[in-house]
Structure formats: C-alpha cells, structure tokens
Amino acid sequence: MKDLLGYDRMMERAIRGVVREALAVAASKGLPGAHHFYITFRTQAPGVTIPDRLLAKYPEEMTVVLEHQFWDLEVTEDTFAVTLSFGNKPARLTVPFAAVTTFADPSVQFGLQFKEAGADGSQAPAAEATTAPAEAPKPKAKAAGDTPGEVVTLDSFRKK
Numbered sequence: 001m002k003d004l005l006g007y008d009r010m011m012e013r014a015i016r017g018v019v020r021e022a023l024a025v026a027a028s029k030g031l032p033g034a035h036h037f038y039i040t041f042r043t044q045a046p047g048v049t050i051p052d053r054l055l056a057k058y059p060e061e062m063t064v065v066l067e068h069q070f071w072d073l074e075v076t077e078d079t080f081a082v083t084l085s086f087g088n089k090p091a092r093l094t095v096p097f098a099a100v101t102t103f104a105d106p107s108v109q110f111g112l113q114f115k116e117a118g119a120d121g122s123q124a125p126a127a128e129a130t131t132a133p134a135e136a137p138k139p140k141a142k143a144a145g146d147t148p149g150e151v152v153t154l155d156s157f158r159k160k
Contacts, residue, residue, distance in 0.1 A: 015112060016097045022105070023080050026066065027073040034107040036067035045099030047079065051091045061101065064093065 022037065031037075040063040041048065043055055054062065064084060066073070071083040071090075081094040104111035 012114070016100065016114070018112065019100060019103045020075060020077075020080075020097055022103075023066075023073065024075045027075050027080075031066070035105055036065065036107060038102070038104040038106065039064050039066065039095070039100060040102035041095045041099040042101060045096065047094070047096040048099050049092075049094040054086060054091060054093075063102070 040061060043050060043058050043060060043062050066082065069085060073082045074080065079094055079096045081092065083090050083092050100114060102113050
C-alpha cells in the first residue's frame with residue numbers, strides 16, 4: 001500500500017528538528033560543557049550560501065565544527081547561519097537544514113545521518129541515529145589549519 005500521508009517526510013522533519021533545537025540552544029546559551037558539533041552539508045544544495053573561495057575548495061560537501069570559536073549563530077525554522085574563521089578570515093555561512101547530511105556531537109557519542117532525496121523526490125528512510133565510538137575518532141583530514149572552527153572530514157562517522 002502506498003503511504004499517502006508521507007511518514008518518511010514527517011520523520012525527516014522531526015529528526016532534523018533535533019539538529020535545529022541543539023543549534024538553537026547553542027545560539028541562545030552557548031555550548032554547555034564539552035558539547036561541540038560536527039555538521040556536514042551539501043554545498044550545492046538550494047539555499048546554501050558560502051563564500052566562493054570555500055565553494056571552490058568544497059564543491060560538493062563541507063563539514064564545519066562548532067566548538068570554541070564561532071560567532072553570530074542564528075537559527076530559524078529552516079536554516080542556520082554562523083560566522084567561522086577559515087585561514088584567519090571570517091566567513092558567514094547560511095545552511096538550510098535540508099542540506100545537512102550529518103550531525104554529530106562526539107562529546108556524548110551522538111550522531112545523525114540523513115539520507116538524500118531520491119530521484120523522484122522521495123526520502124528513503126528518513127534518517128538514522130548513530131552512536132560514535134566511546135572516544136571520538138580524530139578526523140582523517142583537516143582542511144583549514146589548526147584553529148577552532150575548522151573544516152574537517154567526517155568519514156569516520158559515516159556508515160559505508
């Protein structure tokens with residue numbers, strides 16, 4: 001039987017709400033304790049706004065880390081925007097939640113991995129909650145120096 005109510009879309013919105021709420025807490029109160037976020041998103045997704053220099057370097061996907069140095073985090077119903085430093089140059093990023101492919105908070109071994117929409121626009125199945133290893137693995141490659149707010153790959157969090 002065909003799902004006429006669209007449960008996959010409902011689940012997708014609900015689970016992306018976890019990301020929205022975590023970012024909203026960080027925007028209003030800062031990151032409590034050791035919490036920090038790894039957020040991977042599709043750079044070519046509709047509504048994503050990043051500087052051309054970053055788009056040239058990350059034409060498909062980019063991961064940002066919100067930990068010690070990030071500024072002006074704003075969260076709306078559909079997007080988040082944040083200023084980060086890349087090579088000691090500030091950059092404002094605006095990312096729709098629909099563009100996020102992975103969200104992780106290694107401090108509490110929490111992660112979400114979102115499925116991309118199929119060719120027909122359907123979601124298959126919405127998202128998966130994952131658990132990181134007891135000790136968060138070190139990123140395999142760093143893309144923006146050793147300063148907080150850097151871009152890193154999250155291959156170790158992704159299911160193969």
